[in-house]
Amino acid sequence: MDRDEGDASEGQSRRRSDAQPSTAAAEGSDAAPAEGEVLRxxxxxxxxxxxxxxxxxxxxxLVMVAAQCMFAAAxxxxxxxxxxxxxxxxxxxxxxTGESMWVHPxxxxxxxxxEEVRSWPPDEQLEAIxxxxxxxxxxxxxxxxxxxxxxxxxxxPQGPEEAPEFGDSNQFFFNATTGESRWSDPRQSVxxxxxxxxxxxxxxxxxxxxxxxxxxxGVSSDSSDGEEAERGVKALVKNLWASVGSLPLPSRGxxxxxxQAA
Numbered sequence: 001m002d003r004d005e006g007d008a009s010e011g012q013s014r015r016r017s018d019a020q021p022s023t024a025a026a027e028g029s030d031a032a033p034a035e036g037e038v039l040r041x042x043x044x045x046x047x048x049x050x051x052x053x054x055x056x057x058x059x060x061x062l063v064m065v066a067a068q069c070m071f072a073a074a075x076x077x078x079x080x081x082x083x084x085x086x087x088x089x090x091x092x093x094x095x096x097t098g099e100s101m102w103v104h105p106x107x108x109x110x111x112x113x114x115e116e117v118r119s120w121p122p123d124e125q126l127e128a129i130x131x132x133x134x135x136x137x138x139x140x141x142x143x144x145x146x147x148x149x150x151x152x153x154x155x156x157p158q159g160p161e162e163a164p165e166f167g168d169s170n171q172f173f174f175n176a177t178t179g180e181s182r183w184s185d186p187r188q189s190v191x192x193x194x195x196x197x198x199x200x201x202x203x204x205x206x207x208x209x210x211x212x213x214x215x216x217x218g219v220s221s222d223s224s225d226g227e228e229a230e231r232g233v234k235a236l237v238k239n240l241w242a243s244v245g246s247l248p249l250p251s252r253g254x255x256x257x258x259x260q261a262a
Contacts, residue, residue, distance in 0.1 A: 001046050001090040001102065036074040041081055041090050042104075047071055050103055051110055062117040065207040069200045070110045076192050079105050096184065109193055117204045122211055129208050133201045133240060140197055141244040144190040150177045151186045151250040173250055187247045198241050205240075 039047075048055055048067055058064050075081065078096040083089070093100045104110070116136050120129055151173045174181045 001042050001050065001104070036077050037080050038074055039071060039081055041083060042071075043090075044071055047104070050107060051114055053114060061122070062120060062204050062207055062211075063114060066110075066113055066117045066200055066204050069203045070106070070113070073106070073196060073200070076105055076189060106193075106196065109197065113197060113200055116201075120204075120208060122208075123215060124208075126205070126209060126212065129205060130240065133205060136201065137194070137197060137240065137244050140194055141247075144194055144247055147190050148187055148247055148250060150175050152176065153250045153252055156183075186250060191247055194244065194247075195241075202240065 045055060047070075051067060051070070053063055053067050055064075058067075075092070078094050080093055080095065082091050082093050082100075084091055089102065091100055091102050092105050094105070116132070120132065153171050153173055156170050156172050172181055172183050173186055175186070
């Protein structure tokens with residue numbers, strides 16, 4: 001990704017850091033993703049291109065709301081934003097695995113969410129939008145359960161030479177499908193993804209509610225309608241996360257596999 005430059009980029013960085021969640025998102029704050037690094041160098045317009053968002057077509061509406069939330073969102077734990085010295089391009093680095101990439105580590109997840117909110121008709125009632133969001137999260141949760149099911153937990157080998165590089169652990173995790181082993185609980189990354197999906201969908205639900213209120217303006221002069229809608233959004237946001245349930249623990253393995261955690 002390209003790097004932000006000049007005063008405009010500094011302003012964007014400040015807005016990202018100082019941005020506050022909407023009332024709806026705050027109401028569901030118990031499901032907010034764990035705090036990690038936020039974007040500091042990435043150019044927003046370049047970010048949109050990577051997500052397949054046309055700033056001319058999607059300048060207003062839920063797609064741009066979602067993109068702005070994604071741009072302000074924390075990176076997954078262990079990921080950081082770096083500048084390549086040779087090209088001055090932004091890249092992303094995982095200090096745990098040593099992996100690096102030119103695209104945002106959540107790019108595929110973000111693209112899925114963009115397509116989801118792009119499918120919401122602007123005049124669709126809130127209950128139907130909630131049903132869409134609930135179905136999206138439930139499918140993501142099923143995928144997460146399947147991903148966790150590939151892992152098993154094993155007692156860590158004894159000896160200082162076998163200690164994990166980052167922190168202490170008395171067990172490691174092995175993926176029988178891919179052959180990968182790691183010290184970190186595999187639920188951490190998939191749960192982060194689920195919580196990030198939830199947080200972005202909540203912001204979009206809140207924005208859609210405001211759109212419905214503007215469309216209804218003049219049809220009803222009762223100010224209690226807006227208050228009732230806001231209460232309804234808060235209830236939906238709270239229930240949206242509770243409906244998907246928690247992730248299962250990785251199965252307990254027997255003897256450690258030949259390739260132990262590195």
